[in-house]
Amino acid sequence: MTPTQLDSKNPGSALAISGLSKVFNVGNPNEVTALSDVHLDVHTGEFISLIGPSGCGKSTLLRVIGDLTAFDSGSVQVAGKSPEEARKERLYGIAFQQAALFDWRTVTRNIELPLELAGWQKSQRQERSAELLDMVQLSDFAHHRPWELSGGMQQRVAIARSLAVDPPLLLMDEPFGALDEMTRERMQNELLKIRMETGKTIVFVTHSIPEAVYLSDRVVVMSPRPGRITAEIEVNLGDRNEMTRESDHFFRCVTSVREALRVHDTSNSTSSSHRGEI
Amino acid sequence: MNTKLGYVWPPILVATIFLGGWQLLVVVQDLKPFLLPAPSLIASEFSSGATLMWGAAYYTATTAFLGLIFGTVLGLITALLAQRFITVDKLAAPLAAGLATVPIIALTPILNNMFNITSRTPRVLVTAIIVLFPIFVNVTRGLIQVNATQLELMRSLNATPRTTLRVLRIPNAIPFFFTGLKIAAPLAVIAALVAEYFGGPQQGLGSRIASAAANTAYGRAWAYVLAAIITGLIFYLAIIALERLVTPRTAQVTTTA
Ligand SMILES: Nc1ncnc2c1ncn2[C@@H]1O[C@H](COP(=O)(O)OP(=O)(O)OP(=O)(O)O)[C@@H](O)[C@H]1O
Numbered sequence: 001m002t003p004t005q006l007d008s009k010n011p012g013s014a015l016a017i018s019g020l021s022k023v024f025n026v027g028n029p030n031e032v033t034a035l036s037d038v039h040l041d042v043h044t045g046e047f048i049s050l051i052g053p054s055g056c057g058k059s060t061l062l063r064v065i066g067d068l069t070a071f072d073s074g075s076v077q078v079a080g081k082s083p084e085e086a087r088k089e090r091l092y093g094i095a096f097q098q099a100a101l102f103d104w105r106t107v108t109r110n111i112e113l114p115l116e117l118a119g120w121q122k123s124q125r126q127e128r129s130a131e132l133l134d135m136v137q138l139s140d141f142a143h144h145r146p147w148e149l150s151g152g153m154q155q156r157v158a159i160a161r162s163l164a165v166d167p168p169l170l171l172m173d174e175p176f177g178a179l180d181e182m183t184r185e186r187m188q189n190e191l192l193k194i195r196m197e198t199g200k201t202i203v204f205v206t207h208s209i210p211e212a213v214y215l216s217d218r219v220v221v222m223s224p225r226p227g228r229i230t231a232e233i234e235v236n237l238g239d240r241n242e243m244t245r246e247s248d249h250f251f252r253c254v255t256s257v258r259e260a261l262r263v264h265d266t267s268n269s270t271s272s273s274h275r276g277e278i
Numbered sequence: 279m280n281t282k283l284g285y286v287w288p289p290i291l292v293a294t295i296f297l298g299g300w301q302l303l304v305v306v307q308d309l310k311p312f313l314l315p316a317p318s319l320i321a322s323e324f325s326s327g328a329t330l331m332w333g334a335a336y337y338t339a340t341t342a343f344l345g346l347i348f349g350t351v352l353g354l355i356t357a358l359l360a361q362r363f364i365t366v367d368k369l370a371a372p373l374a375a376g377l378a379t380v381p382i383i384a385l386t387p388i389l390n391n392m393f394n395i396t397s398r399t400p401r402v403l404v405t406a407i408i409v410l411f412p413i414f415v416n417v418t419r420g421l422i423q424v425n426a427t428q429l430e431l432m433r434s435l436n437a438t439p440r441t442t443l444r445v446l447r448i449p450n451a452i453p454f455f456f457t458g459l460k461i462a463a464p465l466a467v468i469a470a471l472v473a474e475y476f477g478g479p480q481q482g483l484g485s486r487i488a489s490a491a492a493n494t495a496y497g498r499a500w501a502y503v504l505a506a507i508i509t510g511l512i513f514y515l516a517i518i519a520l521e522r523l524v525t526p527r528t529a530q531v532t533t534t535a
């Protein structure tokens with residue numbers, strides 16, 4: 001519940017990206033422009049989704065923000081700091097498509113990993129992990145091993161882990177990608193609840209248009225070769241409830257996102273048709 | 279089907295049929311012991327010479343055990359060092375293949391000259407060198423072959439290489455370590471035994487097999503071979519037991535050497 005650490009010059013900015021480019025395998029025949037002239041501003045407490053066809057650079061963008069990969073040109077500021085500073089100050093938590101839990105640790109100890117590395121005392125760690133387990137409703141599984149959990153439960157553990165040090169920014173790369181529709185919707189609601197409770201800024205990558213619309217304040221549409229942002233759609237669904245997914249406003253947003261995606265899909269159809277999803 | 283007995287009966291049945299067929303073959307064909315002694319002969323030699331067998335097996339097992347410990351420690355140290363320099367798993371496999379072609383056992387006469395031939399030392403060293411490779415190759419793999427997402431997670435948590443080694447790489451390498459140990463343990467017994475063929479103290483299984491065969495006591499030679507097999511099996515089973523103790527069930531990943 002701590003308020004987001006603010007950028008002193010620009011107090012509302014959680015993320016300021018301008019003119020960002022990233023090229024893989026420079027000079028090789030298999031050179032790929034993963035990101036080209038990307039501009040993106042996210043204000044504190046905002047929930048944005050990145051959506052676009054496979055290979056358009058969503059994960060790369062997330063990795064650049066998290067300082068998990070270097071970029072070639074442009075500027076990236078995370079709460080007014082360089083990505084490296086932000087990483088070193090543990091300003092963000094990250095959840096990947098794979099839960100990436102450590103099999104040799106119990107659920108609790110997986111959640112406590114970021115706390116251990118941040119040098120928390122044992123008693124504080126236990127207190128915090130109990131709190132997080134409660135939040136993701138897995139208190140009964142505290143001492144289970146990851147493999148004893150279902151995919152959805154594992155993903156909840158990964159999310160709890162990403163929240164452990166209470167970072168103001170959450171980066172999520174298709175965390176619900178492998179889940180069935182029912183679990184997925186429940187997880188979406190849990191995530192929205194967590195967001196309400198903690199007021200975090202969230203950058204969420206997804207392949208699902210309804211998911212992007214349901215979760216976000218703003219949907220950022222990307223297109224491949226070169227990876228770039230082609231549209232941004234404000235959602236403003238207000239408080240979500242069981243009726244939200246059936247509302248006209250929801251459908252209108254879904255339609256706008258779909259159209260924004262289609263515009264670039266047709267222009268690229270020949271080159272992208274052979275690309276399967278991974 | 280899933281009861282414990284379900285697992286016990288098939289091997290017993292196979293063994294009975296195998297030994298029965300063997301005995302039958304020897305009796306019906308009237309095979310001479312130097313060709314193939316009957317299981318009954320081996321069994322009677324084995325039980326009548328039990329104390330001798332036990333003593334020889336104990337001597338060789340001690341060599342094997344010391345070599346196994348020493349080789350494992352060396353293998354772990356080299357793997358930890360290699361992990362710092364080899365970052366691509368691709369390198370480990372050709373390295374292993376290359377090392378596997380070195381006829382290490384041929385080093386024994388040289389080591390016998392370098393060290394006191396009347397002591398156990400040269401044999402322990404040969405065993406240790408043989409044990410080192412499967413441990414080194416498997417553990418290096420386990421340290422390097424780490425889930426890419428887990429590595430990214432460690433980076434996102436601002437972990438130093440040292441912390442990553444402790445928190446991620448070493449635990450990740452434990453199933454690989456046991457794969458290496460399961461190969462190394464029976465190998466240690468074979469190495470300790472074969473090393474005895476090159477002179478030195480004569481109380482081990484290898485020396486006894488050689489001298490029994492030289493004295494045309496084929497039944498006895500085979501009884502010693504049986505003792506060697508049992509020793510190797512005990513080493514292997516001890517590793518399995520250790521693995522059960524250390525690693526939780528599902529984390530026992532099957533890896534290849
Ligand atoms: N480590 C890398 N080395 C070389 N090329 C890479 C690397 N990582 C990504 N790429 C390339 O960059 C482009 C963008 O990849 P990225 O993983 O960011 O796409 P994505 O939008 O996340 O796709 P998906 O939806 O399938 O996850 C792709 O063309 C990919 O081949």
Ligand SMILES: [Mg+2]
Pocket residue numbers: 058059060173
């Ligand atoms: Mg991706």
